[in-house]
Amino acid sequence: MNEVTIDVLGPLEVTVDGAARPLSGHRQRRLLALLVLRANTTVSPEQVIDALWDDAPPATARSQVRNAVAKLRRDLGSAGAAVVTDSGNYRLCIDDDQADVLRFSAAVKRATELARAEANDQAIHALRAGLSLWRGTAFAGLNGRTFETAAASLTEQRIAAQELLIRLRVTIGDTTGLVDELSALTAEYPTSEPFVAHLMTALSREGRQADALRAYERHRVRLADELGVDPGPELRELHARVLRGDVALASTPTSEPSVAAPRSLPRDLPDFTGRHDEVRDLVELVEEASDTAVVISAIDGMPGIGKTTLAVRVGHLTRSRFPHGQLFVDLHGHTPGRRPLEPDVALDVLLRGVGVLPEKIPEGTDLRADLWRSTMADRRMLVVLDNAVDTAQVRPLLPASPGVRVLVTSRRRLTVLEGASSLSIDVLPPDEAGRLFRRIANRQSADGPVADVVALCGYLPLAIRIAASRLRSRPRWTVAHLADLLRDERRRLAELAAEDRSVRSAFAVSYDNLSVSTQRAFRLLGLLPGGDFGVHAAAAAVALALPDARRTLEELVDVNLLVNRAPDRYLFHDLLRQFARSLCSEGERTEAIGRVVAYYLDLGHTAGRVAHPVGNEERRRSRHPLPDLRSAHDVRSVIDTEHLAIAELIHVAGEYGLPEETAELASLFGPVLQRQGYLDEALAAYESGLDAGASQEVKADLYRHLGKSLITARRLDAALRALRAGLTLEQERSNDRGAGRAHCNLGIAYFRLGRFLEARTSFHQALTLLDGVGTPFDKAAALINLGATHIALGNHDDAIAAAREVLAQDPVLGNPHLKAVALFNLGDAQLRRGDTDAALKNLEQSTTISREIGATEIECRNLYTIADSDRRRRNFTAALEGARAALVLARRIGDRDIQSHALTVLGQTHLDLDAPALASECFHESLRLTAGDGDNLTDATAHDGLARIARDEGNPLRARHHWEAALSRAHAGGLPAREQYQRNLADLGDAAGRHANR
Secondary structure, three states: OOOEEEEOOOEOEEEEOOEEOOOOOHHHHHHHHHHHHOOOOOEOHHHHHHHHHOOOOOOOHHHHHHHHHHHHHHHHHHHHHHEEEEOOEEEEOOOHHHEHHHHHHHHHHHHHHHHHOOOHHHHHHHHHHHHOOOOOOOOEOOOOHHHHHHHHHHHHHHHHHHHHHHHHHHHHOOOOOHHHHHHHHHHHOOOOHHHHHHHHHHHHHOOOHHHHHHHHHHHHHHHHHHOOOOOOHHHHHHHHHHHHOOOOOOOOOOOOOOOOOOEOOOOOOOOOOOOHHHHHHHHHHHHOOOOOOOEEEEEEOOOOOOHHHHHHHHHHHOHHHOOOOEEEEEOOOOOOOOOOOOHHHHHHHHHHHOOOOHHHOOOOHHHHHHHHHHHHOOOOOEEEEEEEOOHHHHHHHOOOOOOOEEEEEEOOOOOOOOOEEEEEOOOOOHHHHHHHHHHHHOOOOOHHHHHHHHHHOOOOHHHHHHHHHHHHOOOOOOHHHHHHHHHOHHHHHHHOEEOOEEHHHHHHHHHHOOOHHHHHHHHHHOOOOOOEEEHHHHHHHHOOOHHHHHHHHHHHHHOOOOEEEEOOEEEOOHHHHHHHHHOOOHHHHHHHHHHHHHHHHHHHHHHHHHHOOOOOOOOOOOOOOOOOOOOHHHHHHHHHHHHHHHHHHHHHHHHOOOHHHHHHHHHHHHHHHHHOOOHHHHHHHHHHHHHOOOOHHHHHHHHHHHHHHHHHOOOHHHHHHHHHHHHHHHHHOOOHHHHHHHHHHHHHHHHHHOOHHHHHHHHHHHHHHHOOOOOHHHHHHHHHHHHHHHHHOOOHHHHHHHHHHHHHOHHHHOOHHHHHHHHHHHHHHHHHHOOHHHHHHHHHHHHHHHHHHOOHHHHHHHHHHHHHHHHHOOOHHHHHHHHHHHHHHHHHHOOHHHHHHHHHHHHHHHHHOOOHHHHHHHHHHHHHHHOOOOOHHHHHHHHHHHHHHHHHOOOHHHHHHHHHHHHHHHHHHOOOOHHHHHHHHHHHHHHHHHHHOO
16 A cells, blocks of 8 residues: 555654655545544544534534545545444554654653653653644644644653753753744744743843833733733732842743643543534633632532533633643542542542652542642643532542633532632533434434424433434434334433433432432422422422421422422422422322322312401411411412422322312302412313312312303303203202302303393302302392393393492401402493493502402403593593403413403404504404304494494495394393494495495
8 A cells, every 4th residue: 555644743744665745635634634633543433523524514514524535535645544444433553653642742751751760861852843843733724623723732742842842952961042942933823932031030040121021011011901811920020030130040941831731631522512602602712811719610400401511612622721731530429339439549549640659649638638749739721520429529639729610510519619700511402412313313303393302302412312212213214213212201211321321320329329318309299290499399299397498498499309499389390390200209209299299289278268368267277288378369379380380299199099188179260260360270270170080079060160151251151061061060069159159150151152131140149049058258249240230131220239238347357359359340231321431430449459469361351442442532542542452461471361352452443543454453353262152242342443443444245244244143142232233234225225236
């Protein structure tokens, strides 16, 4: 085979049998440069892709890499056999003398060994031979992250070799021309303080003190102007010695690095993705000048979050800042099958890493720590202490030199590590997680399946890497198939494993390091329902007193197995929650669920008593500590925080065979969930309660609540079915009170449908059945709804009388919700009767009460009713604001009935403002919301508005269509507006006929 040599210490040059061999393209040049850089080791296609395209590879990158390899082999001719393929990877097989970078490294290594043996003349010869290979900047003309990083590293090695050469020459007394050489070196490397120190020393020894001081001043000004920093402490001390005339300077500064400066960082991952803010902040901290203390950055995070990867990336980016080297030590704080390194063992590793001979290392942590600090004095190094178990392990390993920077990674928050700057890293944002998955999997796929996979991985880098690696190794798999595998929660952790790496094993190490009691707490906390959970629910789950539970939770936060989301609120990562649940025995699980159910039952009863004190005076002894609930506002806050947990718990209680508890939870929390806008959760609660197989009495109550929620959701046919089922159960039980309440709710459903005559009949039936057996609350509820029906039918005096009867009972009822509704009915009826001032006063009082108790539905009805009054008084700005506010709130709580009312008020206001297009949009949207429900009142109002728009636009046929629809709805609901619609149709008759005959 022909002899090939490849030189990269300057522009890339290739010779074959002594003749220059040009390469066919820039891609082949970059490929060969990478292979030389990794000579005799395999290079993966991903590493090649990263070197050729950085972060923006084309979709055809892999095929282009194969083409580039083939072309490179052709360019090299028979010497191309040196580029071999090994299991899909590539390797350049060459001897040390076939590449200048290998010859340089060998020469430096040889010189270091000779210098240690005090064979200085031979060491100088080896260094000069190695340095003579340089023809300029390494990899000159090749841009990109890979080659820029490699060039910077090689330049550091070149500088270190030049420094050692100067020191050895001084040692043997060879100082001829030294000042000129050092002047040239300080010009070439203007920020290299060792060269400035050598130059100042050489000038002082020649009696040129003024020139030595000028050299220092030039350097000081340059640093201040270019970097905004001062010279380092060793150079400032040398400057002081020159000023004192201390020119003996028998030895060179102690801070000079050895050529064998350690570079033990692991390789930088070519697929490193994201973390831009964290990288920037850490790089700034590492490069920050410090003359007084070592700079320590403590990086913590949950297992698999990417702490080590981040530290290594920062180390590579700041390599040029540390001419004395970079040490990386794995402290094995959380390594499967390994005990954490004891500090004395870690110190032994560190001391050997900086060249201390084994026989010079003393026994004992304290003596080794002293030697470590002495050895590191005045050095500029980066030390990465990876995978620390705790602060006690790290503290003896910290040097004292201000030129040293230390990066510590740990799963534990090192909160008591003195002087440390802490950085807790979180999972990746979804977009960065998707990019990482694509880079590793090297698979083109639609955004949807990739987004599903990374979400199922919880955006955890380790999980994403494993999932993407599995996909890459299975060409016939699709991303969608991988997502399907991960959707099974019971199998998800098992799927996130590849070879010797798995998410479960990473979690298991942290779990194994916990105390027995904390392990138990971790397992049981995973059973808590919902996303996050509070300290009170946690105390119930783990059967601990509140202070003990809080301490345990904070311990889990410290080791990043929990996230402290807010004061006394905690959150599991999804995969950690699944891991915790998988560790529970069935007995533990059943007992813990029972305690959590009991806690939420206590919470529900207490919340009901606080929110509605009248009729709930009896206090129930709580079995577990509860949040401090003193007002309706406190109750609303708890429900807002706990609504997801409550809904999930009701479902879980049903699965665990707790029918009575499931039904009781649904009855307690369903109504309040609905009132606070969590309609889906309320519906799910009632369905779970009914499915649990509760008693006939409880089922009747649940049907009543379910029907009311379905009314709010405008699923009115389903509401009627549920309410009739509940009525049947009450009648079978001969329960007049229950039947009366069922009739009341049926009336509400008819009312929402616009079937006001049927609604009125139902409310009268309710009052008849409740007479003598119903509570004051039951009767007041029926009266309030009967009053609303009177308003719809135009019987305003009857409506006012009903509202006042309810308000007269307020001292007995003590129910702010009923009072707010009664005031609304009173104000609405007064408005329609023309008593505007009194009406607005009552409506505003109702609004205030509804806001205080969180009754958003009542607040919305007040808002759109006041807005309609503003419209009638031509206060259009206020009308638009009020109707829009009602619409926003109604959308938030999912109440389609209120939305349709607010939209009709908006539409009428736009129509009054001569904005028919906007009005038409509102009316059509209102009709869309009520489609299929037959809401006669809002439908009639919307059709009337559309008819007027069509009439004004000269389209009488369309106007007739809408007024006929309005009249049909008015007849069905018994609406007083039907007479006006009939007159409108009569007035339209002749015009419609003429339009039809055109």
